[in-house]
Amino acid sequence: MINILAEIITIGDEILYGQIVDTNSKWISAELDKAGIKVLRKTTVGDTEEEIIGALKEAEKRVEIILITGGLGPTNDDLTKPVLTKYFNTKLVMNADALANLQSIYDTLGKDITDLNRKQAELPESCKMIPNKVGSASGMWFDKGNSTFVSMPGVPYEMKTMMTSEIVPLLRKKYKTPFIYHKLVKTVGIGESDLATLIKKWEKNLPEHIKLAYLPSLAQVKLRLTSFGKDKNSLIKEVDNQINLLKPIAGKFIYGYDKDELAEIVGQMLKSTNQNIAVAESCTGGYISHLITSIPGSSAYFRGGITPYQNDIKINMLHVNSETIFEHGAVSEETVTEMAENVRKLYHTDFGLATSGIAGPSGATPEKPVGMIWIAIADGKKTKTKLLQLWKDRDMNIKTTAIALLNLMRRRLLENN
Amino acid sequence: MINILAEIITIGDEILYGQIVDTNSKWISAELDKAGIKVLRKTTVGDTEEEIIGALKEAEKRVEIILITGGLGPTNDDLTKPVLTKYFNTKLVMNADALANLQSIYDTLGKDITDLNRKQAELPESCKMIPNKVGSASGMWFDKGNSTFVSMPGVPYEMKTMMTSEIVPLLRKKYKTPFIYHKLVKTVGIGESDLATLIKKWEKNLPEHIKLAYLPSLAQVKLRLTSFGKDKNSLIKEVDNQINLLKPIAGKFIYGYDKDELAEIVGQMLKSTNQNIAVAESCTGGYISHLITSIPGSSAYFRGGITPYQNDIKINMLHVNSETIFEHGAVSEETVTEMAENVRKLYHTDFGLATSGIAGPSGATPEKPVGMIWIAIADGKKTKTKLLQLWKDRDMNIKTTAIALLNLMRRRLLENN
Structure with a gap:
């Protein structure tokens, strides 16, 4: 066109x-x-x-x-x-x-x-x-x-x-160029090919003048809808209608649109519900706190973080039980659970978030390979944990873990609504 | 050529x-x-x-x-x-x-x-x-x-x-291309034009077949020396000789060469002297801990960090005196000094590092504008502080503060030798 x-x-x-x-x-x-x-x-x-x-x-x-x-x-x-x-x-x-x-x-x-x-x-x-x-x-x-x-x-x-x-x-x-309307639909928690399979029928039914592109990046996939025509308002309406048809199919993976960032969306959800968080990071080493605090105004919902990089700091500063670490290791569901629960208590927040894993390249054992990472969210009643099995690359492991934990928080906040 | x-x-x-x-x-x-x-x-x-x-x-x-x-x-x-x-x-x-x-x-x-x-x-x-x-x-x-x-x-x-x-x-x-030898000299703590003035005479005396380029980036300037010729070993020797002449002039700003990163160099200096650190970050929100832990093997010298984003967390978790914050504010030389000294004590490290400032865009007062940031390093005997006056941009302020604090640590470690 x-x-x-x-x-x-x-x-x-x-x-x-x-x-x-x-x-x-x-x-x-x-x-x-x-x-x-x-x-x-x-x-x-x-x-x-x-x-x-x-x-x-x-x-x-x-x-x-x-x-x-x-x-x-x-x-x-x-x-x-x-x-x-x-x-x-x-x-x-x-x-x-x-x-x-x-x-x-x-x-x-x-x-x-x-x-x-x-x-x-x-x-x-x-x-x-x-x-x-x-x-x-x-x-x-x-x-x-x-x-x-x-x-x-x-x-x-x-x-x-x-x-x-x-x-x-x-x-x-x-x-006298035609009007072009682009809309980015941002998803997290699903890979490109799974997403393509999930929305195959919807994609097939798109009108011919609305084009779809998959734009994958680390742990996220953006869908770009593009429509051409003369009437701006009808183009916008048409694309928005298609997105409304997409929501019942893939809505739980959609976290935002256009320039939205995951850390920003999670922040808005926390702010609008008057809730706050604290983060205890082992393998992610401060990166999640950095992502959250890179958003202006994050002090409204982020009370702080702690990076207990050594076991004795986990025990003395974060009050993780030394027996838990001794029995299960620092990289374990038990330890990450205590980290999340304790940072929540110590920082007096609604939610406590935590990570513990082998970012690599060193530190692996036969039972705990590089890329084995536990994440957790405690809310005072129950603590949700998740095991990630990621890659060989330290930088990718840190960044993917951050996205996974922010997404777990997003999903948890959706449950409340 | x-x-x-x-x-x-x-x-x-x-x-x-x-x-x-x-x-x-x-x-x-x-x-x-x-x-x-x-x-x-x-x-x-x-x-x-x-x-x-x-x-x-x-x-x-x-x-x-x-x-x-x-x-x-x-x-x-x-x-x-x-x-x-x-x-x-x-x-x-x-x-x-x-x-x-x-x-x-x-x-x-x-x-x-x-x-x-x-x-x-x-x-x-x-x-x-x-x-x-x-x-x-x-x-x-x-x-x-x-x-x-x-x-x-x-x-x-x-x-x-x-x-x-x-x-x-x-x-x-x-x-049959000529051999080209490039060497990057990495500097920190001096701007491009000040560096150019400082090394003007050295630059003028460079042999004609060695070219110099200034490559500035955020808070750092790289110098690239390029030499062409047939004999690889004599080229390398010649460039290295010129760098040896540069060292007495600008040596204190040079932190490394080629692919060296500042966080990596500081880490190597700590490791080789068997010393370790902990970091308390307010305005940098975890970014400095992230930079340090992005280096594989950093657990040998990094014992952990804390991001007390709210005043009561500074008081309860980091034991900053509430009167200090009440009298001088969280963004003050007094508070950042206590933050550095206390994180050192609590984490049992050789050095305690700290930041506190107005990253922006909000949070400023007439006395404390956006970009006013205190950094500090405590070693158990004395605590060195420094006031930075940075820019309007949040992201640039966070990243520049990180480089400034890592450089202060580097300079402190050089004093020991």
Whole structure:
């Protein structure tokens, strides 16, 4: 359904040397996709006139829209502006709007503009100036028949602000692109192939103009529904209707939508029910407390954590019975149960959460292999435990355990409602 | 000095849609750079024959070496193999080595090979098979005069193993590339411009064939020294000599080299001196414990942590004097000092580390703005404290505080030696 084609040209030696990952072009791709514009190709070239001109010429033959990032700073090694001036056979002139923008930035900083800085306000005469609300380098828009060339700064924050507020609306207007509506459905606690089997019939019955993509990541699978059309409201309604049909089938695995994060959703559930938690972490070593406290406002429901990495700390600080550890080991259902119950009591919370396991690579025994991890949640009445059998990799084990415990908490909070 | 040119072609609709970041091409660029091969361009195209053929034709005109990743799976939408077969005007034949590799993988899994899987062992007749030691899709190497085309799987682990063990050595041999020696010098506790000023004279005196690059990241700056030449041992010696000249100037900021991580270096220093630590984290919420425990073997020196996120937990669990908090507040030199001293006593460690501050975005007062953070280290004799004035961003404040505290610990351990 998309027939407006675009190419993204990224300029920068540092990308070709492998010093930085080009995350800009991923972000631009996703924005164009949402706007109904298909990215046909991405090209990265270095800071040389020959390479930039070559890439522009080739792209012009292939696509209608050419988006260029990088090479717009004030120093001599930034080539994009002189090269575009040459490519469009025009000349650099002082742009009054760009100069006013520059002046206001330097006024705020309480500094005078130097001649080198002032040159940033010179733009090719034939271009339309795209304002930069958060930086000094203006964007440039060139119309050439039905083709459009847009040059943007490489600084991600400046480029994103310019794309969202100026460039995407202008492109949508010029090319009368269809409206595209994306909705992410975020699931946890089920693998990609099991999820695909579970929702097979629903997927088959999706209308042809709603596309489904599976986007798996560590211990989570996102479903992306995409719909194209002319009427925004009917598209949104249609996609929401399909999600309503999905809920009776896979609802218990769905924790949120779009930008929702699991730790944030669990936090909202705790906050809205006036409940709070504390976490005792052995093998996860503080990572779950970190995930929870990375959410602004988490002090409303998180009273604190403890990481008793050694057995005597489990005994002295968390009051785990030494006989429990002696008889069953630190990695056992019995120990993780006491950890969860005791952190709940010591921190005076509604729920106590705990982890204990072999994150690896060392510490395994024949009975307790790397990746054997116990998790638990105590609520004062009963304590729910779960045994995870994970991988060989320490980092993956820590992160997967965190997601499993947060999901166990989410499921526990759903029971209350 | 580099005159062998390469282009990286990445194949995959998911990259053009903006669903994933292409991290493969960054890694490949850095490997080629190390091997003395210059990446002239990177191109990403979708899963269509026309686009792939177009990209191959254009690249062949520009460069000697064309490295292709992606599109090598067993399913129908993976096009690279049939397209290469067509491009080189050859045919698919069963490759005995590839089949043997596939057989051994399925034997390990205890599964039978299906016909669909068996097709993975069919390769273009004119290519040299590149073994895949960690997966089922073989690599393909095509010689065409002085040009080389190499096709690799898109799965990062498989691609990296194949590049390192097979492809880079073969390319170095075919193109007789110069030896390139890179060394990263990792610094902490000094900003990029201050570091540049400090080492200005040293930098100016570097021999012309040793290049210096500043690679800044959050609260750290890496210096990369690069040297080209024919004799590996003399290159290494020369770079090491320059680093020896750098040490008297900037040594106290240098914590390691190449792949060293700060938490790992601090851990090694503790382990080698038979000392251990415990951490009490308020504003960092468990992140420092997580960083420390992400290092395998950290249980040798990390006895545990505590995250007393509320004042009463600081008082009851960590025995901070309630009057201290009442008089000076939780974010104060007095409170962070007691936190560090008490976690040391309670966990029976050589050092107690602590953080308390306003991570933001909420919680600030006129006297205590967002980004005001205290850190402390207690050793039983005296307690060293430091006030940080950081940024508006919660995530950056947490991560910068962690680096600052680990660096304070590193500097403290250096005093002992």
